[in-house]
Amino acid sequence: MNPTPYAAATPRTLTATSADGQALHVEVYGPEGAPAVVLAHGWTCSTDFWTAQVRDLATDHRVVVYDQRGHGATPPAAGPSGYSTRALADDLEAVLTTTLAPGEKAVLAGHSMGGMTLMAAAGRPALRAHAAAVLLCSTGASRLVPESLVVPLRAGALRTRITGAVLGARAPLGPVTPVSKAILKYATMGPGSAPDRVAECARIVHACPRAVRVAWSQVLAGLDLEADVRALDVPTAVVAGAADRLTPPVHARALAAALPRCVGLDVLPGIGHMTPVEAPEAVTARLRELSATYLGDGTGGDDAGRGDTGRGDAGRNDTGRDDEREEEAV
Numbered sequence: 459m460n461p462t463p464y465a466a467a468t469p470r471t472l473t474a475t476s477a478d479g480q481a482l483h484v485e486v487y488g489p490e491g492a493p494a495v496v497l498a499h500g501w502t503c504s505t506d507f508w509t510a511q512v513r514d515l516a517t518d519h520r521v522v523v524y525d526q527r528g529h530g531a532t533p534p535a536a537g538p539s540g541y542s543t544r545a546l547a548d549d550l551e552a553v554l555t556t557t558l559a560p561g562e563k564a565v566l567a568g569h570s571m572g573g574m575t576l577m578a579a580a581g582r583p584a585l586r587a588h589a590a591a592v593l594l595c596s597t598g599a600s601r602l603v604p605e606s607l608v609v610p611l612r613a614g615a616l617r618t619r620i621t622g623a624v625l626g627a628r629a630p631l632g633p634v635t636p637v638s639k640a641i642l643k644y645a646t647m648g649p650g651s652a653p654d655r656v657a658e659c660a661r662i663v664h665a666c667p668r669a670v671r672v673a674w675s676q677v678l679a680g681l682d683l684e685a686d687v688r689a690l691d692v693p694t695a696v697v698a699g700a701a702d703r704l705t706p707p708v709h710a711r712a713l714a715a716a717l718p719r720c721v722g723l724d725v726l727p728g729i730g731h732m733t734p735v736e737a738p739e740a741v742t743a744r745l746r747e748l749s750a751t752y753l754g755d756g757t758g759g760d761d762a763g764r765g766d767t768g769r770g771d772a773g774r775n776d777t778g779r780d781d782e783r784e785e786e787a788v
Contacts, residue, residue: 488516500570504530510738528670573597598709699729
């Protein structure tokens with residue numbers, strides 16, 4: 459792999475142990491004592507998916523990334539029961555308690571299944587203890603298969619059945635080829651995505667073991683985290699791609715409406731599902747903004763907490779503000 463622009467600095471590696479004994483591969487970048495950011499990747503991805511954010515943020519933040527079960531350097535779960543939204547929440551709690559000091563606040567961000575991880579953990583003690591603010595990227599709380607636009611048919615039972623079969627397919631992805639890159643670009647990325655970014659996403663996605671991909675697809679097909687969204691009572695920003703076929707902007711708008719303390723919705727024109735790779739500057743800028751507003755010196759104390767009052771109200775009620783953000787992203 460070309461070391462630029464995707465290679466990050468050498469990390470400090472840790473192992474977090476989840477509630478059921480699952481070992482999780484964790485990487486920590488940046489200076490000790492700096493404000494902390496914890497990043498959770500999505501389905502079929504790995505810590506590599508956040509490389510652009512790590513490279514930028516680790517200059518002045520402590521950045522924690524980890525591989526979800528069966529992805530990257532984390533081994534698969536021991537059996538089918540190890541794949542669930544409960545497991546996602548357990549794993550995030552393990553990472554937070556392993557990498558953060560007691561009471562230390564951090565900005566938490568999740569892409570796709572990583573965002574679902576944050577929602578699933580909304581009521582967990584570790585999230586309440588450590589989350590200063592949250593960023594949800596290209597994700598949804600329910601109805602993932604019925605709302606998907608991957609299959610170009612009118613919404614309805616037929617499209618839902620075909621989409622479920624496609625996303626849950628047991629066939630191996632095989633090697634990365636021009637054809638497989640074209641398919642992945644159509645399904646997961648915007649039409650103007652640069653070839654190197656398509657190639658990087660293909661490399662990451664094709665590395666996910668077939669059995670792991672299928673196991674998590676079954677969890678996502680039946681996802682229902684609506685109640686958990688309403689329990690995510692921390693300042694939360696939402697980012698989506700306007701050209702996302704996997705989790706179209708209808709999900710982002712529903713999240714923004716349901717979150718108790720939404721602090722903004724960004725819908726990025728021309729961008730697909732892979733927002734941290736397709737639009738790294740926009741995602742990183744939102745993380746920096748959340749860190750500056752809610753962490754400050756990294757303690758996440760009272761001064762940071764007071765900063766969300768007006769913006770939270772605007773994020774919930776002022777649709778004009780959301781439209782303004784969408785226009786600014788053009």
